[in-house]
Amino acid sequence: MVYVPLQSRGVIVLYGPDTRDFQQGIITNDINKLDSQKAIYSLLLSPQGKNLYDFFLIAYDKYILLECENGARDMVQNSSFPLQYLIDKVNGISFDKGCYIDQEVVNRMNRQETFRRKLYLVEGNNVLSNISTKVANENNEEIGELRSSIDNIGIALLCAGKSYVNLYTSEVKIFTR
Numbered sequence: 001m002v003y004v005p006l007q008s009r010g011v012i013v014l015y016g017p018d019t020r021d022f023q024q025g026i027i028t029n030d031i032n033k034l035d036s037q038k039a040i041y042s043l044l045l046s047p048q049g050k051n052l053y054d055f056f057l058i059a060y061d062k063y064i065l066l067e068c069e070n071g072a073r074d075m076v077q078n079s080s081f082p083l084q085y086l087i088d089k090v091n092g093i094s095f096d097k098g099c100y101i102d103q104e105v106v107n108r109m110n111r112q113e114t115f116r117r118k119l120y121l122v123e124g125n126n127v128l129s130n131i132s133t134k135v136a137n138e139n140n141e142e143i144g145e146l147r148s149s150i151d152n153i154g155i156a157l158l159c160a161g162k163s164y165v166n167l168y169t170s171e172v173k174i175f176t177r
Contacts, residue, residue, distance in 0.1 A: 007070070008069060008070050009067060009068065009069060009070060010067070010068055010069070010070045011065050011066065011067050011068075012065070012066040012068070013063050013064075013065060013066075014063065014064040014065070014066055015062060015063045015064070019064055020032075020034075020064070023057070023064070024097070024098070024100075025099065025100060026044060026100055026101050027042040027043065027044055027057075027100055028042050028043045028044075028045065028082065028087070028092060028093045028094065028100055028103075028106065029041065029042035029043075029057075029091070029092060029093065029094050029097070030094040030097035031057065031064075032097075033094075034057060034058075034059040034064065035059075037059075038058060038059060039056050039057065039058040039059070040056070040057050040091075041054070041055075041056055041087075041090060041091065041092040042054070042055060042056075042057060042092055043055075043082055043087060043092060043093075044101070045082070045100070045101050045102050045105075045106070046078055046101070046102065047101060047102055048102065048105065049081060049082075049102040049104075049105030049106055049109070050078050050079060050080060050081055051075045051076075051077065051078070051079075051080045051081070051082055051085075052077060052078060053068060053077075054068070054069075054075060054087070054092070055067060055068040056068075081105075081106075081109060082106060083106065083109050083110060084116075084117050084118050084119065084157065085119050085157075086118075086119055088110065093106060093110075095107065095110065116159060116160055117144060117157050117158060117159050117160065118157070118158065118160055119147070119155055119156070119157055119158075120155070120156050120157075120158050120164075120176045120177075121153070121154075121155060121176070121177040122135075122146070122153070122154045122155070122156045122167070122174045122175065122176055122177065123152055123153055123154075123174065123175050123177055124149075124152040124153075124154065124169075124172040124173065124174045124175075125152070125172060125173045125174075125175075126152060126171070126172045126173075127151055127152055127172070128146060128149035128151070128152055128153070128154045128169070128172055128174070129146065129149065129169065129171065129172075132145050132146065132147065133145060133146040133169045133170065134146075134169065134170070135156050135158065135167055135168070135169055135174065136167070136168055136169075137162060137163045137164065137165065137166060137167055138163060138165050138166035138167075139163065141162060141163075143158050143159045143162040143163075143164075143167075144156050144157050144158035144159055145157055146169060146174075152172075154174070156174070156176075158176075164176050
């Protein structure tokens with residue numbers, strides 16, 4: 001196996017007799033999945049149900065490796081709700097594992113689909129900026145921001161219930177896909 005160090009990522013080693021029970025009570029995913037999978041994606045939420053940290057947990061011998069970002073992140077810390085970022089679609093949330101910090105908010109949002117903003121895949125008619133750029137619609141309403149991009153494909157966090165026709169940033173016209 002080849003390991004490649006990533007400068008933007010870090011690893012915390014977790015071990016001890018209560019490690020799994022402790023993690024099970026505070027993260028959004030089911031730590032017991034590590035018995036059948038090599039790794040799981042999960043989050044640690046604030047008491048208000050907002051993302052504090054997202055990370056991968058990897059089973060390694062008697063240890064659990066917590067692999068996380070060192071710096072900039074796509075989700076805004078203590079401001080982003082996991083379902084806005086479609087974390088459930090990448091299996092980062094277990095809805096049947098039991099209690100964790102602010103499970104109630106996540107479950108209610110999942111049942112009612114009550115979120116003001118949501119991630120959308122967007123395509124520009126030119127190269128998109130890779131910084132947080134404001135997105136506006138045909139009515140010149142600011143309805144979100146471009147969170148990340150490569151070439152002319154990006155991910156934008158857009159307000160729900162707004163017109164997605166004729167979207168643009170300060171320099172490029174964009175379309176939802």
